[in-house]
Amino acid sequence: MKRSHGQESAAAGDGANAADGVMPAVPGGLTYSAADAEKQRGVRRMKALATGLLLAVAAVYTLATWARTTGWGGGWAGFVAAAAEAGMVGALADWFAVTALFRRPMGLPIPHTAIIPTKKDQLGQNLGDFVGENFLSGVVVRQRLRSVGIGSRLGTWLSRPEHADRVTDELATALRGALTVLRDADVQAVVGEAITRRADAAEIAPGIGTMLERIVADGGHHKVVDLVCVRAHDWLVTHSDSVMAAVAGGAPGWTPRFVDRKVGERVYKELLRFVTEMRDMPDHPARGAVDRFLADFAHDLTSDDDTRARVERLKSEVLGRGEVQDIIASAWSSVRAMIVAAAEDERSELRTRTRASILSLGDRMTGDERLRRKVDGWLEDAAVYVVTTYRDEITALITDTVAGWDAEHTSRKIEAHIGRDLQFIRINGTVVGALAGLVIYTVSWLSGA
Structure with missing residues (x-):
């Protein structure tokens, strides 16, 4: 089938992006990277392996059934046929289950299939609720921050001169930026x-x-x-x-x-x-x-x-008087110019004192347990306030993002990441089904004997 010039150009562009390691964006804001493409190839290889195993079991079942019917294989043909038959059943059942996650098997409108595309929004809502309840709760956040010991780590980090210089530079840059933005x-x-x-x-x-x-x-x-x-x-x-x-x-x-x-x-x-x-x-x-x-x-x-x-x-x-008001108003220009000049000068009193204060704070936080507990408490209170006050807004980021994804491409994206493991389920289903069929046939044969 011939493609239009626009389709050929798009395909060429997609190939160029893939060669650069970045796959093109798809509807809903999803993107496919080179790693996603490699995972998709891995999924296809595992699909081929699982399908090949199913075909092999079907061939074994056919040969074993022929041998048992013709009496050529003796008693062993029944055991092999039973194992192969159960293996096919297990393989087909797991194929149906895995396929039903991402699409409708053979395109048939079977209920409770194509779960990810049809339940995408509900999955996003459930994911947002799960994150909100288990990761954004005040108790969890407070326990996690307390176990990290931010106060001690921050004090050790700030007590090093090179880090104090970096913080001073960043503060000076932020101060200059803030004063520049203000009218x-x-x-x-x-x-x-x-x-x-x-x-x-x-x-x-x-x-x-x-x-x-x-x-x-x-x-x-x-x-x-x-x-x-x-x-x-x-x-x-x-x-x-x-x-x-x-x-x-x-x-x-x-x-x-x-x-x-x-x-x-x-x-x-x-x-x-x-x-x-x-x-x-x-x-x-x-x-x-x-x-x-x-x-x-x-x-x-x-x-x-x-x-x-x-x-x-x-x-x-x-x-x-207007003259006095002009003097009051013009005071800001003088103050701003003075602060900007001090922030730009590495040897200014402002930066020197700021650096000394940062080093002093780091030393105090390193050696003063009481101060560390205060800092940890402030950080914990601030973090708990943020997650408890804006929990709905944070989880809405998850649910709204998932809701905006294209259903088909979302299914492909998820399949690329977990599809390989799901194909192992098909392989395991074939093997386990064959073993189960063999055991059942053996028990039946013994009982009949």
């Missing part, structure tokens, strides 16, 4: 909203007041006052003309100019003297006034409702 706009929006919401929800005045009280009590603000005095003195020295001009410019218009200059010079000198004394005298009265002001302000921040309300209003106004 800056989304993260910035989340960070900005989180910071703003947290700041709005928390009252900052009492905390600032408490901190200011401690600073004043410890004299921590003195350096700030010193710095302000030094800067103020230097500014006055540098901008003396501007200060005197400002004072003179604020004088009434009817005063003479030389009087305005004299007043400006006098004000400037007094101001410079005051700042200089405050800079050089730690016990200057003005410094004491600053101390008292800061102490009173700290007290008001913690106990005065009006002051606290003003601080909260100021906080809300500051957070609401």
